[in-house]
Amino acid sequence: MGELSEGQRGRVPFISYFTFCVLPVHIQKVTLNMTQKTALITGTSRGLGLALTHALADRNWSLIMDARGADALKEAERALAAKTDIIAIAGDVRSPEHRQALVDAVEKSGGLDVLVNNASLLGPSPQPNLLDYPLDVLNDVYQVNVLAPLALLQAVKDHAKDDFRVLNVTSDAGVEAYAGWGGYGSSKAALEQWTAILAQEQPGWKVYQVDPGDMRTRMHQEAFPGEDISDRPFPDVSVPGFLQLIEGDLPSGRYQAQTMTGSENHQTIHELRLILTARQFDAALRFYQEGLGLELLEDWSEGNQRGMLFKAGYATLELNNETQAAYLDEVEVGERVAGDVRLAFKVDDTEQFSHQVIASGAKALSGVVDTPWQDRHQRLQAHDDIQVTLFQEIR
Numbered sequence: 001m002g003e004l005s006e007g008q009r010g011r012v013p014f015i016s017y018f019t020f021c022v023l024p025v026h027i028q029k030v031t032l033n034m035t036q037k038t039a040l041i042t043g044t045s046r047g048l049g050l051a052l053t054h055a056l057a058d059r060n061w062s063l064i065m066d067a068r069g070a071d072a073l074k075e076a077e078r079a080l081a082a083k084t085d086i087i088a089i090a091g092d093v094r095s096p097e098h099r100q101a102l103v104d105a106v107e108k109s110g111g112l113d114v115l116v117n118n119a120s121l122l123g124p125s126p127q128p129n130l131l132d133y134p135l136d137v138l139n140d141v142y143q144v145n146v147l148a149p150l151a152l153l154q155a156v157k158d159h160a161k162d163d164f165r166v167l168n169v170t171s172d173a174g175v176e177a178y179a180g181w182g183g184y185g186s187s188k189a190a191l192e193q194w195t196a197i198l199a200q201e202q203p204g205w206k207v208y209q210v211d212p213g214d215m216r217t218r219m220h221q222e223a224f225p226g227e228d229i230s231d232r233p234f235p236d237v238s239v240p241g242f243l244q245l246i247e248g249d250l251p252s253g254r255y256q257a258q259t260m261t262g263s264e265n266h267q268t269i270h271e272l273r274l275i276l277t278a279r280q281f282d283a284a285l286r287f288y289q290e291g292l293g294l295e296l297l298e299d300w301s302e303g304n305q306r307g308m309l310f311k312a313g314y315a316t317l318e319l320n321n322e323t324q325a326a327y328l329d330e331v332e333v334g335e336r337v338a339g340d341v342r343l344a345f346k347v348d349d350t351e352q353f354s355h356q357v358i359a360s361g362a363k364a365l366s367g368v369v370d371t372p373w374q375d376r377h378q379r380l381q382a383h384d385d386i387q388v389t390l391f392q393e394i395r
């Protein structure tokens with residue numbers, strides 16, 4: 001059942017390029033002239049970079065991304081390519097040839113709205129004290145964390161679009177004097193200072209130093225070798241803060257992503273889905289696919305379970321036969337509870353969002369459930385007997 005139902009990863013993108021205007025006598029497809037924005041993000045094969053690319057892909061940003069490891073980057077690209085336009089280029093941000101390839105991609109994309117310098121080098125771990133720090137290694141750390149971000153910015157600057165933004169990912173180690181963090185910490189301090197100066201020199205841009213906070217990633221595990229870091233949050237927790245900087249109107253400056261005002265409650269709906277149980281599935285299929293001309297996005301049918309997903313203007317419509325509807329109820333709630341119509345909303349964090357909607361009067365019909373197809377669901381009873389599923393993709 002790995003291929004079933006809402007929130008499934010790898011689906012054809014839910015794109016708002018097209019809308020369907022249903023006129024009294026015929027159906028007309030109208031193309032909206034919406035401009036897709038482009039972000040170049042370094043270090044996106046895992047960790048924060050990967051989480052951020054998924055969030056931006058869900059918002060239909062076109063993405064240019066890199067990492068040194070080609071296999072992991074390819075895997076990330078495959079998952080994202082189902083959602084939006086991606087150019088993934090394996091390489092090291094220290095390499096001028098690699099940076100030129102990124103610039104070529106920016107040119108091909110028609111310019112750049114946002115640059116996120118995220119790729120970073122921790123250096124040796126356990127980290128040596130400064131008096132023992134090997135200078136050739138320190139040079140590498142500075143190359144990746146200080147010079148490459150500036151070199152990349154210099155290389156793309158001529159392709160910066162109006163309202164261009166630069167987000168340089170820093171760390172509390174860039175402002176706090178932690179013993180043993182002299183190499184990485186001083187590199188982030190240098191990054192922060194040139195970022196702050198750039199903000200003064202380029203008042204027409206938005207220029208941010210962003211501290212993502214502690215996150216459960218490979219770099220964090222490397223920084224604390226052998227330590228149990230399972231109490232640290234996944235990078236998704238830092239993403240809403242980044243999105244506020246990327247899509248909001250905050251002034252240039254230093255921000256801490258996990259503590260940004262409103263960040264906890266800044267929940268965005270990524271998709272509205274209307275879910276129908278069709279007793280006459282073939283008739284319903286004819287009506288929605290041939291009659292209304294809705295585009296089929298996914299077909300999850302298997303055996304006697306039939307389930308399909310259609311693009312319906314700005315929303316999607318999920319059509320299930322009774323067997324499939326009963327299966328979904330069983331997974332989410334443990335019993336048959338839904339009527340023939342329910343709503344689903346794709347969110348960033350099911351658990352957090354459910355607190356919000358329960359506080360506004362909805363009733364939980366179950367706990368939060370991780371589905372066999374790797375989504376996190378919660379079924380809720382809203383007003384007037386409407387059942388609502390919140391769903392989040394988990395990786």
Ligand SMILES: NC(=O)c1ccc[n+]([C@@H]2O[C@H](COP(=O)([O-])OP(=O)(O)OC[C@H]3O[C@@H](n4cnc5c(N)ncnc54)[C@H](OP(=O)(O)O)[C@@H]3O)[C@@H](O)[C@H]2O)c1
Nearest residue numbers: 043045046047048067068069092093119120214215217219
């Ligand atoms: N994790 C934390 O607790 C924490 C706290 C404060 C700040 N930060 C900052 O947050 C950012 C993301 O860190 P993370 O924890 O997500 O790290 P991560 O899990 O180690 O991911 C780093 C990403 O950058 C890529 N990368 C590393 N060096 C590169 C290079 N020279 N050229 C191109 N790509 C490169 C890595 O892929 P390859 O290895 O294949 O190149 C990977 O995709 C970094 O700037 C870090 O300093 C992290």
